[in-house]
Amino acid sequence: MESVDLTVAALHRSVDDPALNSMNFLNEVAQHYPDAVSLAAGRPYEEFFDSAELHRHLDTFRRHLADDLGLSPAQVDRTLLQYGRTKGIVHHLIARNLAVDEQITVDPEAIVVTVGCQEAMFLVLRALRAGPEDVLLAVAPTYVGLTGAARLVDLPVRPVADGPDGIDLADLRAQLRRARAEGLCPRACYVMPDFANPSGVSMDPAQRRRLLDLAATEDLLLIEDNPYGLFPAGGADRTPTLKALDTRRRVVYLGSFAKTVLPGARVGYVVADQRVAGSDGTVGPLADQLAKIKSMITVNTSPIAQAVIGGALLAHDCSLVAANVRERAAYARNLRHMVDGLARRFPAGGPVRWNVPAGGFFVVVTVPFAVDDALLHRSAREYGVLWTPMAHFYDDGAPVNALRLSVSAVTPEQIDQGLDRLAALVTDELAVPTAPARRPAPA
Numbered sequence: 311m312e313s314v315d316l317t318v319a320a321l322h323r324s325v326d327d328p329a330l331n332s333m334n335f336l337n338e339v340a341q342h343y344p345d346a347v348s349l350a351a352g353r354p355y356e357e358f359f360d361s362a363e364l365h366r367h368l369d370t371f372r373r374h375l376a377d378d379l380g381l382s383p384a385q386v387d388r389t390l391l392q393y394g395r396t397k398g399i400v401h402h403l404i405a406r407n408l409a410v411d412e413q414i415t416v417d418p419e420a421i422v423v424t425v426g427c428q429e430a431m432f433l434v435l436r437a438l439r440a441g442p443e444d445v446l447l448a449v450a451p452t453y454v455g456l457t458g459a460a461r462l463v464d465l466p467v468r469p470v471a472d473g474p475d476g477i478d479l480a481d482l483r484a485q486l487r488r489a490r491a492e493g494l495c496p497r498a499c500y501v502m503p504d505f506a507n508p509s510g511v512s513m514d515p516a517q518r519r520r521l522l523d524l525a526a527t528e529d530l531l532l533i534e535d536n537p538y539g540l541f542p543a544g545g546a547d548r549t550p551t552l553k554a555l556d557t558r559r560r561v562v563y564l565g566s567f568a569k570t571v572l573p574g575a576r577v578g579y580v581v582a583d584q585r586v587a588g589s590d591g592t593v594g595p596l597a598d599q600l601a602k603i604k605s606m607i608t609v610n611t612s613p614i615a616q617a618v619i620g621g622a623l624l625a626h627d628c629s630l631v632a633a634n635v636r637e638r639a640a641y642a643r644n645l646r647h648m649v650d651g652l653a654r655r656f657p658a659g660g661p662v663r664w665n666v667p668a669g670g671f672f673v674v675v676t677v678p679f680a681v682d683d684a685l686l687h688r689s690a691r692e693y694g695v696l697w698t699p700m701a702h703f704y705d706d707g708a709p710v711n712a713l714r715l716s717v718s719a720v721t722p723e724q725i726d727q728g729l730d731r732l733a734a735l736v737t738d739e740l741a742v743p744t745a746p747a748r749r750p751a752p753a
């Protein structure tokens with residue numbers, strides 16, 4: 311055996327956890343089969359990228375610092391090029407964006423600008439995990455980045471059923487009771503009320519209000535993650551976010567600019583306006599405590615990257631709805647194309663079923679056979695189409711008879727090609743006798 315210096319067993323147990331291997335696995339499969347049509351990646355459509363815009367956005371933000379905030383040329387340079395404020399330099403623009411697009415009123419001081427939404431998740435979970443009795447509840451299926459971040463801070467994740475309304479409130483109540491009866495402390499419940507990844511399911515306004523009421527009566531924090539809310543498929547109307555409805559500071563809100571501006575900037579944020587009493591008797595927003603953690607991980611989010619995002623916001627009066635007219639139309643068109651394409655290829659009432667999300671990037675297809683990583687490899691190799699096994703979004707390792715299709719990084723023609731190939735795979739699999747479905751179909 312090759313000589314080694316360390317074993318994985320001697321490292322933090324998260325590094326050998328399936329949740330942390332999941333993203334790498336999915337990226338590697340895609341790299342292995344570059345010619346396959348990818349209905350796997352939840353990435354923005356690359357034809358929308360324009361590197362010339364970076365310079366325009368930087369200039370816009372520089373002008374904003376000088377003209378609107380009155381900074382001298384030296385101060386402008388320092389703001390962009392020097393180490394900077396831990397909580398960020400575009401917090402005021404994010405607050406404006408939340409007011410304009412989401413009707414969320416928030417003190418900019420309650421915002422921490424982060425290295426992607428992923429860092430925001432980590433900061434919140436790190437802060438909430440105070441002791442070994444703490445657990446996190448999360449609607450299952452759950453974004454694997456959330457599960458992975460929880461692993462890094464040794465915070466167990468307990469699933470809550472989703473259902474057609476986005477969260478099964480009776481199950482949430484039952485999970486809370488069960489955890490507390492076991493002497494555990496549920497610190498928060500992670501939810502994605504708008505076009506969830508991976509399920510595509512949304513919560514209607516009444517369900518959101520019921521969830522907020524339950525959070526208040528059960529003294530529970532909600533972590534609302536909203537990277538896809540800007541992309542409804544059926545018209546411009548959007549449902550208010552939990553944070554917009556939150557009058558009791560129950561909601562920690564996570565935002566990402568990856569889908570609405572560009573993922574390469576790696577800028578996201580957290581709104582954490584919960585009042586925290588310090589050991590010195592002072593009271594301030596939870597954001598201040600998160601900033602302390604951030605100062606020991608990334609020090610501050612790249613001001614250059616923040617300036618690009620800030621310039622993009624300023625270019626559209628801080629409205630991402632206005633900035634994404636083309637993107638919103640394209641993703642909505644693709645989602646409809648995907649759902650119509652599924653209906654054309656798989657007969658109604660047959661063994662293949664799928665949900666019809668009201669927006670976002672994802673559709674879940676349920677089939678009467680196990681969908682695992684081996685099948686994904688075979689799909690890519692023999693049929694030339696990539697998708698994501700839903701098992702990656704459950705935390706129990708059980709087989710799942712469903713796959714996630716993404717509409718964001720492809721053209722309608724590629725959707726057709728991918729679906730033709732998927733249909734060929736499914737036809738061949740249906741000819742092989744297999745075990746019955748393990749999980750119910752998504753709503």
Ligand SMILES: Cc1ncc(COP(=O)(O)O)c(C=O)c1O
Pocket residue numbers: 352425426427428429453455502507535537565566567568573577578
């Ligand atoms: C639900 C969800 N949350 C967070 C993120 C991560 O966002 P960011 O790229 O800003 O870290 C993603 C990315 O796909 C996501 O799907």
